[in-house]
Amino acid sequence: MKNFNTQIKRLLTRSMLALVTMLISLSVTTTNAQSKEPIKLGFIPLTDCSPIVMAKELGLFKKYGVDVVVTKETSWANVRDKILTGELDGAHCLYSMPFSVYTGVGGKAGSEMMIAMMLNVNGQAITLSNDFCGKVGFKQMNKVTPVVAAKLKAEKEVTFAMTFPGGTHDLWLRNWMSLAGLNQRAVKIITIPPPQMVANMKVGNMDGYCVGEPWGGVAVKQGIGFTQIASQDIWKDHPEKALVVNKEFSKERREDLKKVMKAIMEACIWLDSPANRKKAAAIIGKAPYVNAPADVIEARLMGDYNLGCNQGVEVYDNDYMLFHKGGMVNFPRKSYAIWAMAQYVRFGYLKEAPNYKAIADKLILDDLYKEVAASMKVKVPNDDMKPFSLTMDKTVFDPSNPEAYLKVVKR
Template identity: 55%
Template sequence: MPSRREVLKGFLAGTAASLLGPYISRGATKIRIGFIPLTDCAPVVVAQELGFFKKYGVDVEVSKEASWPNVRDKLLNGELKASHTLFSLPLSVYMGISGPKGKIIPIPMTLSFNGQGITLSNKFKGKVGFRELDKVKAAIEEIKAKEGECTFAMTFPGGTHDIWLRYWLGACGVNPNRDVRVIPNPPPQMVANMKVGRMDGYCVGEPWNAVGVLEGVGFTHIASQDIWKHHPEKVLAFNWEFMRQNPEEVKAIMKAVLEAARWCDDMGNRKELAKILSQQKYVNAPVSAIESRLMGVYDLGIGKHVYKDDYMLFFKNGEVPFPRKSHAIFFLAQFRRWGMVKEPINYKAVADAIVMQDFYVKVAQEMGIPVPKDDMKPLKGFIDGVVFDPNDPEGSIKKYKVREV
């Protein structure tokens, strides 16, 4: 059997020549690409709505999925050839946290930065304000004293929302493994479950934090870009067998999504984008909830805040879609920090197995998209002031005051 390196070398060599015209798919059936109803599914939806998939010659069906476990299963079994998904989901699967250990779900491009949030229930009102981390621990202890426990929801074990929730709790001096209860919950069901008291807070992507405010179930305590400015969030991941066997189709899909991402990042298009996403077949949420946060204008439920440069981003002159191995290493280190992975990790080997950076670079070069040169440099902009060094992940873990390792 050829090694993964040999397979990659073969299909990269086979796609080296630039496409002089759109790729024409030879497939007999539509290529199904999944998405979860979240604002940051935008590049996949726009590529379909504005005809970019057709422009690049691929016959695509976009498929609304119910949950991240559903996306994981369909990417693994090939029912989905690609999907909008959490950056850390393929890493969580590969490490055996939330799927069959060693299974590859490749990431050839990032879809978005920023734009998630933590919503706290009305129990926290008057006790914790916007970004007031120093008051969170006492408020949690008060809820535990009254009710016996304090529960927070995220969307997938080892997923990005799980990591942002844990990172925030750690920065507040709270151990997510010991001091609170953390449960998974599908994104579109967060508001309804908060309404019936299933959780005291949740971490999710937009528009479900904005919808939580609109429906009066809680308030936005913090946005994910406050936790880590310009953090990676969603990716376009593929079924591994499909990517190996159909490199030209993968390239054509990526080109369509990259063109859509550039369109989505034009602030002049964002009102139209909100209308597209609000449709029942996509996000199925009020236009106002989607549009306001796309524009960086946040009604927090306890006041307002305007994000001027770190609202949800999809392109940023090529900075967003470039998949960084340093980002993969950061997520892997958080798995270690919280004891999700007990044994030492070969960080570089895992990042190399999942992040298809060379493949992305070839596509970007064919489209004339600038390729960043910042991978593997120290990561900054975290709310706790920690500088994460991807070249020394175990050393970086020791910088955290709250950790399991």
């Protein structure tokens, strides 16, 4: 009887061990399966989605061992919501959106979206309808206010459009208005998704808009508007789009995120070669991506801006849309985050100054970026948190003292 009990105990012990082993195996299998789920990256139909699209088209995601699905999204608000819920792991995104959302300007205050790296600088524009043709020329800032004032008097309302409250297009539009001496409260400012800008201007829903290419160039091609100024004229090499990711994804799949960043970095380097831009324009112009004429995309990618309104062509040689510039583009600077949030105070989005540095520290994954840059032998700039000025507005912005800037800047 004693031997029988001993045998039963042994069998039970073995069964328990087998069960535990099986459960561990199932757990490992499940974890491995989860880690192999495709990474979902969104984009908005704009020329500067090129780093993500070309990383996919050139096979760079596969090269670095990650399965990435890219999806066209309808609006920046849609991108915001999908990143926050995890429906998207990341996206081509307005660099200032995470700060707009976190501070409550463009979303639920306290919601965290993480910036992994920058994608490009320059390449946005202020487009005015042909109603302004012959009255306001290229970079003629001093003529904007009297023409708008006259139009206001005649029609009682002038409407400008941007793409997301607190987003980059919103900031360039408001800085443009300030530089022109135009009170932002004198006009109506509405939010329109980038691909819908041209159609809305065509039916008279707005008098002007700020958006990324190719939608400035498309308005010129269709003869419904003209380029009044490019964003690089306002601020040469200004930050524009970023790779923004879901917070949990950045923690749970950190190594995969690094691989994604390497693929996108290589695409950025590829895109900065002029010889590759024609090929890129042909690809991103297709319907699954930007769905716009490749010749318009290519021209402005090459720095050749047909301005419209019989203004001729403006050629940009070192300040058109850039994606890498020897590593100067891709580093996510905290000083630029602080500048964006200072604009929210400047233009009345926020009644009180946020904790600028703490928010920048929380949302920018600069340590992760430095790891990726080091692995690819890409130089990391050393200019972060140093004072700077915009090209047109010479007011010095010291990221360590935004309050001093706000006391002297035009509102």
